Amino acid sequence: MIKSRDYHGFPNCLELSNDVVKLVISTDFGPRILSYSFDGGENILGWHPDAAVETSLGTWKPYGGHRLWRAPENMPLSYAPDNGPVAYEIINESRVSLTQDTDPHSQIQKEITVSLEHTGSRVSLDHRLTNRGDTSIEIAAWALTIMRPGGEVIVPNEPFAPYSPETLLPVRSMTLWSYTDFTDPRWSFEKDCIKLRVDESIDSQQKLGVLNKKGWAAYKRQDTLFVKRFACEEDAVYPDMNSNNEVYTAGGFVEIETLSPLVTLTPGRAVEHAEEWKLHAGVTDFRSLLF
Numbered sequence: 143m144i145k146s147r148d149y150h151g152f153p154n155c156l157e158l159s160n161d162v163v164k165l166v167i168s169t170d171f172g173p174r175i176l177s178y179s180f181d182g183g184e185n186i187l188g189w190h191p192d193a194a195v196e197t198s199l200g201t202w203k204p205y206g207g208h209r210l211w212r213a214p215e216n217m218p219l220s221y222a223p224d225n226g227p228v229a230y231e232i233i234n235e236s237r238v239s240l241t242q243d244t245d246p247h248s249q250i251q252k253e254i255t256v257s258l259e260h261t262g263s264r265v266s267l268d269h270r271l272t273n274r275g276d277t278s279i280e281i282a283a284w285a286l287t288i289m290r291p292g293g294e295v296i297v298p299n300e301p302f303a304p305y306s307p308e309t310l311l312p313v314r315s316m317t318l319w320s321y322t323d324f325t326d327p328r329w330s331f332e333k334d335c336i337k338l339r340v341d342e343s344i345d346s347q348q349k350l351g352v353l354n355k356k357g358w359a360a361y362k363r364q365d366t367l368f369v370k371r372f373a374c375e376e377d378a379v380y381p382d383m384n385s386n387n388e389v390y391t392a393g394g395f396v397e398i399e400t401l402s403p404l405v406t407l408t409p410g411r412a413v414e415h416a417e418e419w420k421l422h423a424g425v426t427d428f429r430s431l432l433f
Contacts, residue, residue, distance in 0.1 A: 144158050154169045161261055167230075171203075173254045183366075188289050188291065199222050229241045253270040273409055284399065289397070291342055293339075298358065319350075327341075328348060344393065351382045361398060369422070372415075
């Protein structure tokens, strides 16, 4: 079911719901998915209405929730303001498409199609960046989800195998930023996963990228588990030293990010990137669900 509603003072939002979960999507700015929750439960996505980044193109606001960007990260083009209304099409009672006007600076048009299953918590997201300019662009679709503070991100490792003549070669890559600090107490490195804990008392930034062949990343907050799934295309080249999955935090701000392969977009062509979301309640042992 889809209906109109107000969300935090923005009157022109769409709510998609079934018997289990609901999503709130903005049409006043974005495109953005602002809320994802169990019916009657709290939003697992973050909300940062006062945050802003001043750029030569104007003021970009994260607002909160889920958005679509271009990669590799570029200042100011990745931060092109998206504070104006977006066009939307209600395709059926559980599927809506949101399209931003072509950005006049990058000549990129953003589109997100959101589909909610008729029952259960599964959401399908189809992201599209289209080159509306007259020159080719090397680009990837970058899907970023801001989570509610108070939890920790979980990124799976490749299955552990002891040293042997059959395990001489590496199994995946890891990308670090100049500000990545593994002595930071928010990091936890375990045999089957890497965790990044959110701590609102620590303002410094932390970021990590990996080539995530397992195709999922998660966020656990209390007994609620958010899981997003995505592709890892064999032989593709991804941005940021071959990362298809990145995690970032600073204070109470935390993101789970996924990326499509890098492509050269000729005029009129588009790059697409899909995610699948699920919410799980009453989770004490996330490994039993994910590994």
